[in-house]
Amino acid sequence: MRSLPSILFPMVLATLPGTAGPAPGDPPGTLPSSGDDLVEVRVLCDTTNLLPGQSFTIGIEYSIEPGWHIYWRNPGANGLPPEIGITAPEGFEVGDVLYPRPRVFGAGEDASYGYDGEVVLLVPIRAANDLAPGPVDLEFALEWLVCKRVCLVGAATRTLRLDRTLPGRESTTNPAEARLIRSWAQRVPRLIGSPQPRGFFARLDDRQHLLIRGIAGASKDAIYLPGGTPGVAPVQPGPVRGSVTNGRFTFDIPLSVEPENALGQPLRANGLVLLGTYERPRAYEIDLPVVPGTTSQPPAPPEG
Amino acid sequence: MIMKTLVSAALVVSCLGWTAANSAPIQKADDAPAKAEIGKAAPQFTLMDTNGKAVSLSDFKGKTVVLEWFCPSCPFSGRSSGRSIHSTGRVKALLKNMKEVDPDAVYLLIDSSTKKMRVSPEELSKMDAEAAKKLGITTPILIDGDTSVAKAYGAKTTPHMFVIDGNGILRYHGAFDGRSEDSPNYTLDAVKSIKAGGDVSPTYVRQWGCGVKTS
Incomplete structure (x- = not known):
């Protein structure tokens, strides 16, 4: 994690006469x-x-001012995903950030992907096997x-203190926060093949195509x-809109x-299918995985 | 890739004076329907800089030209912040390294923020001059008053980089770097490859930063 940004001088458009007014809905000077x-982050x-x-699971809750948005892991045409730096005691394993389904802002090649209102990004963590007695700070x-129309960088630091469970006792949950984390976990996309949809490749019109098929259920x-x-x-x-x-x-x-x-990374076709x-x-x-020029066998038609 | 196919054919702005240049729409120089893209001719333009001087891409025939899309309110671009490629010295480092590799290479900033910031080209020019003074920017900042050049190039973010070789061919576009001082600078790598007469690789890396608004 890099050091936090320092905003060194007030926003240019707020300091120059005759320049940009506030965004739609913003009173002047606000x-x-x-x-x-x-x-606000929690x-x-x-x-x-x-x-x-x-x-256990950590949730980073972002409460976003109406009209503004933050970004998904792939921000789309512009933007950047949130950065989450976690310092944990030795022996703790910190997993990858899990992103709930994003919204689409804008359209076509200018579309960006992210969240407005409230969102909770999730981080799975495993405590150290030799966890010593006493408080644990993350x-x-x-x-x-x-x-919104313009972009701003925000930053915050937070500390979470947990306790090691006393010998012979069970771990205790935080019911309210556990419930919130569970509800956002249900919005995290499931990996393909669990059990559908199915994706494969075909070579059509001298170009590689990604074909995805699945059950839409009630989704139009x-x-x-x-x-x-x-x-x-x-x-x-x-x-891309599917049929x-x-x-x-x-x-x-x-x-x-x-x-x-x-950039030296394996070629992969990666993305989300959004229904509902x-x-x-x-x-x-x-x-x-994508192997240039190859095709893969289409799977059997989905059940149902 | 997201931005590989660029829109529009060659474009020219009439440059009869500051006001005319920035209020008149950019006009198509010809009706060529082909889309500009990597390996094809970069869209032509003539724009006024913040000093009122007309600058054309065609002024630099035979030279490598680097374009950086710029915005004075963007914390990755012309707004002083710990993330700005200007205030963190990453552009200065690029210019120094670029001049060592190719002393004739040209670096231009283009600002298409009129619609985003709801300002006139003249107001934007003043804001850019102020930002340049604060950030120590000495390279020309060109005002794309009606955002036509951004549309022609498909500029999506500030920064969004374009590297054009001496024959006017677009060879790289996308990210300035990997978002830190110690990350690869794709722009410099492209200039180096062009100078060495080799292939540019990568030709596109997904751009990052604040959005460019063209409508």
Whole structure:
């Protein structure tokens, strides 16, 4: 985690005469000078005390000023995902950040992906096996880019103190925060193949295509959001709308596959299939290795 | 890739004077339907800088030209912050290294923020001059008053970089660097490859930063 940014002088557009007015809905002179004022952050935890080796989940709750938004792990055409730096005692294992289903802001090649209102990003953690008695402090260094018409950087630090469970006692949960974390965990997309949808590759029109098929259920819409892996992207940038017929969805996404732009990383087709609504979402993570020019066997039609 | 296919053919701004240049829409120089893209001719332009001087891409035939999309209110760009490529010295470092590799290479900033910041081209020019003074920017800042050049190049963020070789061919676009001083500088790598007569790789890295608003 890099050091927190220092905002050294007030926003240019607030200091120069005759320059930008406030964004729509903002009274004159009220545009904030930093993103600190636009996003409140709170660290949640589903447990209050720990057993050695216990797995638990941290939630970083962002409460965002109306009209502004922060970004998903792939921000889309512009923006940056939030940065979450966690300093934990030796022996703790900190997992990757889990992102709930994002919203789409804008359209087409200018679309960006993120969250407005409230969102909780989740971080799975495993306590050290040799956890010593006494308090356990986890330090959080948080940064975010928050945008409306203009963008501002915000930053905060937080400390979470947990206790090691006394010998012979059970770990105790924090019911309110555990409930909130569980509800946001349900919005985290499931990986492909659990048990559907299915993705595979075909070579059509001299170009590699990503084909995805699955059961749409009651959803009338199916949207694919590219994950932003370097070297692989839909030929047409931005979200892709799938076809939904008889309760099943299909995507046929022509891909641009450019090994020279992969930055040394494996070529992967990565993204989300979004079904349902933002509030009642069903979302699947697509993450498939890409071998340029090859095809893979289409899976059997989905059950149901 | 997200930005590999760029829109529009060659574009030219009429440059009869400051006001005319910045209030008149950019006009198409020809009706060529081809889309500009990596390996193809970069869109032509003529824009006024903050000193009222007309600057054309065609002024630099035979030279490598680096374009950086700029915004005075963006904390990654022209607003002083711990993340700005200008206030953290990363642009100065790039310019120094670039001049060592290719003394003839040209670096231009383009600001297309009129719609985003709801200001006139003249007001934007004043803001940019002020930001340049605070950040010690000495390279020209060109005012893309009606955002047509941003549309033509498909500029999405500030910063968003474009590297054009001496033949006017777009060879790289995307991220300035990997967002830290010790990360690869893709812009410098492209200039080096062009100077060495080799292939540029990568030709595109996803851009990051504040959004460019063109509508």
